[in-house]
Amino acid sequence: MYRMPVAVTVLAVSATTVLAVKLISVKDEIEIGRQAQQQVKADVPELREASVRSYVTGIGRALTTRAAGPKYPYSFSVANYQEINAFALPGGPVWINRGVIESAATEAQLAGVLAHEIAHIAQRHAADQITKSLVANGLIGLLGAVLGNDGRGSRAAQIGAQVLAGGYMLKFSRDDEREADTVGARIMRRAGWDPRGMIEFMEVLRRQQGRDPGSVSVFLSTHPAPAERAARLRTELKSMSGGRRDTPQFQTVRARVKRLPPAPRMGGR
Ligand SMILES: [Zn+2]
Structure with missing residues (x-):
């Protein structure tokens, strides 16, 4: 049984608590992301x-x-799946x-897809979402533990495991998605x-949504509608032009x- 990586990235939690500060340190975030990465x-x-x-x-x-933002140990991996999807783990x-x-033309x-995901990490959106999720799920005690000085690594591992095993998915807010577009474009x-x-x-x-909805359903379940995102960005980038569009390497x-054998579908369908 394939467990969706989005289970890691996207917290489907309607936490009413909005926290003004990020209670998870950069170090904890990196450790949680490292644990999640092993699972993925x-x-x-x-x-x-x-x-x-x-x-x-x-x-x-x-x-x-x-x-901008903390110097995270960024890494980039390609999943051998045919659907259009991308996600960022904490840290x-x-x-x-x-x-x-395969579906990008240039x-x-x-680079736009990667930049959006990098922006989620750089803006520390996961730290907000993990904090909200822990609060909403009554796991704030774990947070207190993670903030303690001893056993930081193992506490972070515990949170990482909770985030994964709980099945509550890291879903960024609409504001976070908008910010990832704006910051990513920059x-x-x-x-x-x-x-x-x-x-x-x-x-x-x-276009893909019209042609083969299943191929973008996971992505679209975690992101605002593409038409809406495009319209907003178009206004924002109005005065912006120029820059590299394509390379022979791409x-x-x-x-x-x-030319590779066709990629399997997510979930092994
Ligand atoms: Zn996003």
């Missing part, structure tokens, strides 16, 4: 093609050098599905890509991925 690595088939991995990592690193790990590479579109521009690539990929999502990597 055990559950998700990873695309092992060295050239694809190093290409995606290269784009990711170029973006993270332009991200650094970013995943995209192979389906993202490097700027791929990161793209600073790193030299045309941020309009992000809008174009939202159009890809919208087209080479995409062609290579398309």
